[in-house]
Amino acid sequence: MNNKLKIADKEFTSRLFVGTGKFSSSAQMQEAVLASGSELVTMALKRIDIHNEEDDILTHLKHPHIHLLPNTSGVRTAKEAVFGATLAREALGTNWVKLEIHPDPRYLLPDPIETLKAAAELVKLGFVVMPYIHADPVLCKRLEDVGTQCVMPLGAPIGSNKGLRTLEFLEIIIEQSNVPVIIDAGIGSPSHAAYALEIGADAVLVNTAIAVSQNPVAMAKAFKMAVEAGRMGYEAKLAPIKNQAEASSPLTSFLY
């Protein structure tokens, strides 16, 4: 079995986190979330009515093993993010927040400056901050310094399904990080997820690839299995990759 993942004071058996957007109905979303085995599920604050206990999305996520992770998608500045997170904490009773500040509405790329500013402030206000950021190793260290409990670098633009296009930088981030590294965007297929776990990412967050597939429930299950396999492979220590076969006529044998 996989080791458990700890973020702040919570332990997770599943290393697959999922999003709730783009499904064809809330019922289908719920079924897929349950099939994924995920224990940390993110939803956009802008999509839910936090003051309505019968909100359609929230109602479908009421399960004892599911921990809600509100995200600030749609905000453009640190000020708006802090305001949104504070509203969510009051209404939903969770101090966890997925910090997303993307002033660019096309590629939804995160603003590093505003994110760092908001993260520092939210940590001071007692939040468990999970920041969505570029695969920028220096920014990850800066976020760690201000007290975020993990970092969430992107593999490729959100919703692109292109996989780990930022691989070189993800590897540096994983090598250097003292907090869990969760690869957040661009993961388009179970093999991408497995690979992320194999290279040592602590978890992945997946939404579009599940929601937009022909069979979201089956795809959620496929991701669950891929994440478990990837982690198992990582824990079992992958055999080293060899670029060349070992030479059959060694060049230095004359020395012995």
Next chain:
Amino acid sequence: MHTFKALFDTHNWDSTLKSIFNKTTAEVKQALVKEKLNLEDFKALISPAAKPFLEQMAQKSNRLTKKKFGNTIQMYAPMYLSNECQNICTYCGFSMTNKIPRRTLTDPEILKEVAFLKEKGYDHILLVTGEANQKVGVAYLKNAIELIRSQFSNITIEVQPLNQEEYELLIENGLYAVLVYQETYHRHEYKKHHPKGKKSNFDYRLETPDRLGKAGIHKIGLGALFGLEDWRADSFFTALHLRYLQKTYWKTKYSISFPRLRPHSGGLEPKVEMTDTDLVQLICAFRLFDEDIELSMSTRESEVFRNHIVHLGTTSISAESKTSPGGYTLENESLEQFEISDERSTEEVVEMLKNQGLEVVWKDWSQFEPIQ
């Protein structure tokens, strides 16, 4: 002030139209397989040469829309606040010279209309007026927004063009988006259709999105009114406008609408007809040109057309719309701007969407900035 006008003035209508009609099958094929399309590719996709590829365009449009927006459709409702107008627009029921009763909603009337729309489930609202700057100026609009903002997550306006400071004031008070259609990018034809009133100033209207961008608006809606001039050239200029704005005001979101001329009192016959096939071609072309843009479809279009278009790139629709001030609860249809075509109730449209496997999204915004 640097604006779109500088770029626009380097383009000529006739040569643009000619270059669209000269696009070849080979250019269409190339545009179909490319991942990032430029304006020349867009021209190819709206050209007559692309007609045989309509099914391919529709398939790709469907795929791209699903990837970005998922299996969802956003619902919105227009609410007309006033039909007072000091412009003469040849195609519009509100035109100053039309002898129709005029009405501007009072606060209690606005709230009565709001209550009707809330009951139906709407959370994104579009406020519409004519252009009567004394009676329905910024102060009136600010008051209307303040009055309703606690009941809607997302407020858009479609009103007379304002200046930058006026937009800033409304944004501070909870305004999310502004729709401002150029009607036609043909300068000369524009003048013919807008002979009198503030709207007759082509350049002031053309530069409105620039003022909105500088004011920091969240979303700008663009479009042309199809029927006034050749839809292909007008669509090219819309796309040119869009690309310019995206590069200049990169924090702003954009949407495109596709209004075709509809019958109204004192009506104008379309000069250039746009068929259903043309409209599908255009919607798909916009989606292929831009994966991220919101595409909106109103009740101007028929039931059958709308049932199918929700899979071809459209991301938001209205239902049960009234185009007259007080139309939902206070007035009969004598004050309307134009006749709608799809007359189904909100419930029927929602049912249709659900049956097609689409999630109906009512709320997709929150005011994160504390109101000033």
